[in-house]
Amino acid sequence: MKATTTTRLIGTLPRCAAAIVSMTLMAGGIASGADRTGPVKRSAAPARSAAAASTTNSAAAAAPAPAAEATAPAPEPTAPKDGTVAYVLTDLHWAIWQSPDGKTECPDGFNEGNREQFKALFPNDGQTRTLLQTQLRREIDGWYPTTLPDPFPFHEAGGPTAIGLNLDGKVGPNDFTSPEGEKGIDNNLFRVLGCVRNYRSPEGAIQGFDNDEVTKDVYNRIIIELSGVDSFVNDDDVQVTLYRGRDPILLDATGKEAIPGGSQRIDLRWGTKYIQHMHGRITNGVLTTEPRDLIYPWAVFYIPTDEYMRAARLKLKLSPTAAEGLIAGYSDVETWYSQLMRSYSTHHQSYGQSSAPSIYKAFRRLADGYPDSKTGLNTAISSALRAKLTQIYIVPESKQLVASAPPPPAAEPYHGPPFPRTPAEEATESGPKVASTAGSAVSNAEK
């Protein structure tokens, strides 16, 4: 009950004050119970990285307290208390490998975006044009995209290196090698987005907004709980459960960096769809899970949108206070594109020179998984997300309610706008009018 009261109190406090109260009470009330001094002092340790952290979680409290605990860091716990530890997602980026000058993966340069394509289509030549012929035409091309050849050159990312996982268990001629040297990396989403500035770091606006909203919008509050954990280092049988939380993330005094020890309620009011189970193992401190289809919330600028990843699996380096690594699988193309279009206006897409119609065509060309049973066309694309998570406590009463919650509805990907355009209508697409800038629609992978 103490934890419940704590959470209620925290709910009434400003974020910074809540952080302090949460750390103090959680450490004292749950972790150690009788002796608040030790854990609270340990919580002041500056390290937050997965490698260096040693702080307030239950595992830390369960470890024997060193004699000089006020000055010496506590030893790294070897297992979480009761075999359970939870983390909340704080950072999420599509995995885009970048060379220092960008020339390795984008030898032909970066892609042009809406603004540049519009200028090519409708030059300032004194001709009178209507809004329907121009701006609204481009909007239609975005909302009702086609797989017609792209009249604009599209630079796919190439080179030998990409971040990701070997999703199909094979090492093929078009596969990448990871920066760590692992062969057979499947990441065609990188081919699509790797040379679009919006998705590159640090300048890409979309990758920045996407990531900001992970912490800002509670809709995106993804929790990963591990249970049955005997060791943070090696355990071949770990249960992994994903939830959506209901609370703000505990942040440090800058208001930007997440710190461990916060608390989260599980969203059983609207978020049961996100409760998903996986089986995993921990090897040398790295959690890997078996694949399963995964739906996860990713709303940007307040429109509630989700992503759907088929055969998704986690590969996360664990510590008692943090987890970091990859979420990889085959991203459903229509769901991905819907999230893009509904979150980012043409204006926002233009920040980083991205063109939704061109990106859609590239997605369709490079989709490499889950063929449609009727058309045979691939519906999903190999992909990877870089993820960072911070340790949290799940409010106990939330866990009790989970057991009695009704089974969640089956999650489905979005199947795209109904009633596709006819070939005749597609021929009106703004693109084909640009003969002079027409480029090859053959992908780098096919060359």
Next chain:
Amino acid sequence: MGRGADIIRVVGIACGVALLMAAPPSQAREPTEEYLRVPMPPHFKVESTELEGPVFADPKGHTLYTWPFKLLRNGNTGDPKGQSNCTTTKTTVNAGFMSPYPGGFTLPDLATRPSCEQMWHPVLADKNAKAVDKWTLIERKDGGKQWAYDGEALYTSALDQGPGDVLGGDTFDHRGDDPAVRVPIQPPADVPPGFKVSTARTGRLLQTERDFSVYASDGDGPNKSNCDAACAKTWPPMLAPESARPHGDWSIFERSSGVRQWAFRKKPLYRYALDSEARSLQGSDVPGWHNVFTQRAPAPPAQFTVQNTTAGEVLADKNGKTIYTYFCGDDALDQLGCDYPSETQAYRLAMCGGGDVERCLGTFPYVLAPKGARSSSRAWSVIDIDPVTGHLASPGQSGSLHVWAFRGRPVYTYAGDEQAGDTNADGIGEFRGEREGFKAYWVRDDFNRRAG
């Protein structure tokens, strides 16, 4: 078609909608929001409205609007204080205020496009008119005098036909990338210091001055709290200072010695300690606890349902398909509307079907009303639509559709929603539907306050 014909068309169609909407209320009259009596020029009045509460109105009862000056992405428009930019000049090209592309493209349906003044009638003052309190006079460019409120020029809307109509604009869910919209002006709500009221989808929501929701409990009696000290940790009472005095719907009682608590319509008032967001409805999930409204919004037609989503509740049709509204303000200097049936449908057709009428009807079908269906409110109505043009059908027109409308605009479902609670079309449009596009009809949104 000449200018006069334009006016007749706009007004005539609007009249048609008004007639169709004039269904007499059949339900017992719900309480309406009280307001503070403030000084007004002679003959101006306050009208009660279903969705916005009390609004200022001209002597005919027509709602008064301002056009607040707004900084848009690539420029600004609207009325600066003390000035009217709404004229008889018809705007012919877009401004590019909200686009990565340049302006200067010919606007849709130019032949029938009205001028700003045709849609927004300046509230003119006679030469002997005198300022009263916040009501002042500004000089128009043609030398005439126009009433202003708090320095902002006043207009009535060509869409409003009678007292209580607020079809020209609202105060609901407007965000940064919305057009420079017209907003109805309102007298101050009659609430004590420390409280305020704002328009939510389900009614005029009572809040603290910091926007946090106010609640009442079924467990309390009239002017009596049964929420003890333990309860009050979760439900902090709304305390009244010693200087506070009861008035109107507002009373004060002593919950313990020397501790006074506010009650509204005799219901003791509280906050909810677990509300971390303003204007929350989350406390109403606790059995016996409810948000407090100064007046409730009219109930949607009986054939509609409410469905859970991943973010809250949406209005849905009888099959559970989410209901969408279409909102549109054009990107021209005068920022005219483009979502009412009498206005251009070019933007909607682009978004709902890529410019193709048939696909539009399949992708975003109208919500058909049963024959003989009538609304018990003004907010909801049944209108006849020409499905090809999207405009109102003429009486007896062959092939017209009998459809439900909210605020005079048809509502839709989306063929791409497959399960109850899907909201796959929410945000389809320019700037996530803020500038123009489809928005799910949120009844409750626990994450981003899209229900108010």
